[in-house]
Amino acid sequence: xxxxxxxxxSRKAIELKLRGMTYAEIGQQLGVTRQRAQQLTKPPKRVYExxxxxxxxxxxxxGFELQSGHVHHKGGSFENYNDPDNLQYLCLSCHVKQHESKxxxxxxxxxxxxMRTTKAARYxxxx
Numbered sequence: 001x002x003x004x005x006x007x008x009x010s011r012k013a014i015e016l017k018l019r020g021m022t023y024a025e026i027g028q029q030l031g032v033t034r035q036r037a038q039q040l041t042k043p044p045k046r047v048y049e050x051x052x053x054x055x056x057x058x059x060x061x062x063g064f065e066l067q068s069g070h071v072h073h074k075g076g077s078f079e080n081y082n083d084p085d086n087l088q089y090l091c092l093s094c095h096v097k098q099h100e101s102k103x104x105x106x107x108x109x110x111x112x113x114x115m116r117t118t119k120a121a122r123y124x125x126x127x
Contacts, residue, residue: 009030010040012030018077023035023037054089059090064093069089070089
C-alpha cells in the first residue's frame, strides 16, 4: 500500500514532468534519484498490464512482438496522465523516436543513435 508521502511525491513528479522537466531535474527538485523520479511517474502495474494486453504484446506503432515493452505517455493532463487511453505500448526504437520528435533544435543525434542501436541489439530488435 502506498503512503500519503508516496502519493504526494508521485503527484508532484507528474506535475513537473508535464511542465517539461527531465527526470534528473525532477529528482533534484524532490530530493530523489533520477531513477526514483521516473518510477514516481510510471503507471501502476495493473494499468501497464492493461495497455500491454490491449496491444496484444506488440508495439502499437510498428507491430514488433515484444517480450517487454515500454509504456509511452502520449501527453495529457495530471488527471489522465496514467489512464490507459493516454498510454501506448511501444518497442524501444519507437519509444525513442516518439521522444526525439518532440525535442527542440539541438539534440545529440549521434549519441542517441548509438544508444538506440546498442539497446535494440541487446533486445534482438533491428533499427
